[in-house]
Amino acid sequence: MRVYADNAATTQVSRSALEAMLPCFTEYYGNPSSMHQSGQDAARLLINARETMAKYLGASPNEITFTSGGSEADNQAIISAALRGARKGKKHIISTKFEHHAVLHAVEKLGKEGFEITLLDVHEDGIVRLPKLEAAIRPDTALVTVMYANNEIGTIQPISEIGALCREKGVIFHTDAVQAAGHLEIDVTKQNIDMLTLSAHKFHGPKGIGLLYCRKAIPLSTLIEGGAQERGKRAGTENIPAIVGMAAAFREACENMAVNMPRVRALRDRLIDGVLARIPEVILNGDREKRLPGNANFSVTGIEGESLLLLLDNAGICASSGSACTSGSLDPSHVLLAIGLPHETAHGSLRLTLSEYNTQEEIDYIIEALPPIVEKLRMMSPVWKKK
Numbered sequence: 001m002r003v004y005a006d007n008a009a010t011t012q013v014s015r016s017a018l019e020a021m022l023p024c025f026t027e028y029y030g031n032p033s034s035m036h037q038s039g040q041d042a043a044r045l046l047i048n049a050r051e052t053m054a055k056y057l058g059a060s061p062n063e064i065t066f067t068s069g070g071s072e073a074d075n076q077a078i079i080s081a082a083l084r085g086a087r088k089g090k091k092h093i094i095s096t097k098f099e100h101h102a103v104l105h106a107v108e109k110l111g112k113e114g115f116e117i118t119l120l121d122v123h124e125d126g127i128v129r130l131p132k133l134e135a136a137i138r139p140d141t142a143l144v145t146v147m148y149a150n151n152e153i154g155t156i157q158p159i160s161e162i163g164a165l166c167r168e169k170g171v172i173f174h175t176d177a178v179q180a181a182g183h184l185e186i187d188v189t190k191q192n193i194d195m196l197t198l199s200a201h202k203f204h205g206p207k208g209i210g211l212l213y214c215r216k217a218i219p220l221s222t223l224i225e226g227g228a229q230e231r232g233k234r235a236g237t238e239n240i241p242a243i244v245g246m247a248a249a250f251r252e253a254c255e256n257m258a259v260n261m262p263r264v265r266a267l268r269d270r271l272i273d274g275v276l277a278r279i280p281e282v283i284l285n286g287d288r289e290k291r292l293p294g295n296a297n298f299s300v301t302g303i304e305g306e307s308l309l310l311l312l313d314n315a316g317i318c319a320s321s322g323s324a325c326t327s328g329s330l331d332p333s334h335v336l337l338a339i340g341l342p343h344e345t346a347h348g349s350l351r352l353t354l355s356e357y358n359t360q361e362e363i364d365y366i367i368e369a370l371p372p373i374v375e376k377l378r379m380m381s382p383v384w385k386k387k
């Protein structure tokens with residue numbers, strides 16, 4: 001059996017997204033900036049896609065800027081808010097210790113360029129505390145950027161409360177909603193979100209496409225200079241196939257959320273219960289309830305995450321330890337360190353992330369395959385033998 005349980009890293013493109021994309025290569029291949037019929041056909045697809053994305057986010061179409069993905073949108077949001085702040089003498093930025101590197105490295109870079117950075121703790125349960133945020137906000141705070149849901153441990157942050165607080169204090173609030181989009185309800189208006197990032201390949205859309213929502217009142221700076229595409233906020237010929245695919249995937253995910261997510265949550269709970277019941281000395285990282293429907297993240301005492309992944313892969317199971325971006329490096333995950341795990345434990349982490357494409361048979365297969373693999377690795381582990 002082959003089981004894909006790494007949906008936080010990326011997802012399979014849905015059939016409807018793929019089918020929406022294909023005519024963009026064969027028929028609607030015009031450049032939307034061209035005045036002729038072919039160009040205008042493509043321009044219409046672009047308008048429709050923007051309207052779809054705006055509708056399901058509670059935004060208006062002219063607040064949506066398409067980008068090359070989540071990383072670009074995060075960078076553009078943070079840099080825009082920082083430049084706007086600097087113009088007003090506000091050079092303080094608040095974020096958290098467990099953001100995605102696209103946010104963390106962007107704010108750290110600003111830290112080297114004269115901004116003052118406060119990174120909030122996320123506590124053992126992986127959730128930011130509102131009073132701590134409130135205490136950190138200063139008159140010179142230019143931006144609060146807190147992710148909607150964490151990509152490694154899946155914990156969901158109190159986004160509406162943070163939005164309300166930031167609006168009250170007059171501070172720009174950006175959220176990296178890459179893991180939440182298509183899986184959790186989002187309404188940028190109701191939730192007082194000023195800027196929001198999403199990326200299509202985390203909800204069964206194509207890779208290399210995402211967007212930045214930016215509320216009308218807030219000026220966006222450009223990262224890429226050139227033509228007047230995206231109202232001058234992001235130059236370069238629009239990636240029409242990807243944009244159309246993203247809109248199809250997002251519509252599908254939002255329309256089916258109420259049916260799909262309870263099913264995914266049930267699979268996740270079956271997986272969590274099965275793993276915790278069958279393997280001794282395993283802990284679930286992150287709050288049990290306030291987590292993404294598809295996320296399970298465990299620390300397995302006495303083993304190396306990398307060797308575990310290898311043996312799981314041999315058994316046909318695609319999993320991850322920490323995020324895809326940090327696998328390949330031997331540093332323990334900054335997310336697991338942020339929730340207070342010691343280095344040894346952080347090394348032995350296992351992330352299994354599910355989608356509506358997973359089945360109960362696949363979950364049961366993981367629950368059967370995992371205990372003997374962990375047992376085998378522990379028998380070889382010098383750390384475990386000492387016990």
Ligand SMILES: *Cc1c(COP(=O)(O)O)cnc(C)c1O
Nearest residue numbers: 069070071100102151178179199
């Ligand atoms: C995947 C991910 C990103 C990066 O998105 P890309 O489209 O791959 O650049 C950013 N933030 C979070 C939380 C993610 O999970």
